[in-house]
Amino acid sequence: MKKAIAYYRVSTDRQGKSGLGLEAQAEAVSRFASQEDYQVTAEFIEVESGKKNKRPQLLEALAQCKRQRATLIIAKLDRLGRNVAFISNLMESRVDFKAVDNPHANKLMVHMLAAFAEHEREQISTRTKEALRAAKRRGVQLGKNGTETLSKNNAATAADFATTMRPIIEELKAQGFTTIRAICAELNRRQISTPRNNGHQWHIQTVYTLLKRIR
Structure with missing residues (x-):
């Protein structure tokens, strides 16, 4: 049986605490591993923004893959990030990885998907800023998002x-x-x-x- 390392990413600390999206990723990876005869030996969970390239859990997952000669498995390609440069660095690590939603993706397809994802992120950011400016012009009070804390x-x-x-x-x-x-x-x-x-x-x-x- 082939060895694999599972990597899950959620975008915010709130999602990390609530598990929003985490179980769906884990279920997809587990199902894929079973179908493709992989044994998942470790799991890494990153709570991070998709546009940031510094991901300690991903780096540890890649290091573990190298030590065990294992494959990195993720549920969706966009879990690895929405940045072309980051995807390029990942490819240069020479760690074999599989995305459940694109299991047969080659290097060219990976770069194309990353480019589209980055473009989508930029478009969403632009639309959000425009909506906030429009709301401000209408006199809407824009409050700050509170952080979730425990007593x-x-x-x-x-x-x-x-x-x-x-x-x-x-x-x-x-x-x-x-x-x-x-x-x-x-x-x-x-x-x-x-x-x-x-x-x-x-x-x-x-x-x-x-x-x-x-x-």
Whole structure:
């Protein structure tokens, strides 16, 4: 069975915390890996803007691919970025990668898709700025987007829960449940309570958040 590293990207910190889009990416990669006989040995999740080229999780994923001679698998090509220069740098890393939505994409197609994606991003940015200027001319008050924060009490509760879960997670990893998806499935199978502790099931994003707190 061929080895693979999964890479997921969500665009904002809010999406990273909520898991918006994350489960869909993980499901697509898992299905593709099963069909193409890949074994996903590790998963990396990046919470970053698509137009930024500095992605530590992607760099670590690429390094892991080189060490294991594995293939990088992503759900959608645009998860790697909407910047032609960034795509070029990725191609020069010589790491083999597969995009589930374009599994047979060659180098020329990858560059073309990246160019179209970059153009689309620029168009969206232009339209957004024009809409904001038009709203301002109409006298609309434009407020700042608030950041999502936790109160001290909630933060303390979350930290306590992570401390309680640490030995359970370590035990699961020792038994071979190393990926987020595998840990999630095993927690549900064992009916281990979620942070809400009211019958909710574990999901990929909640496991990701827990592992991040534990680290």
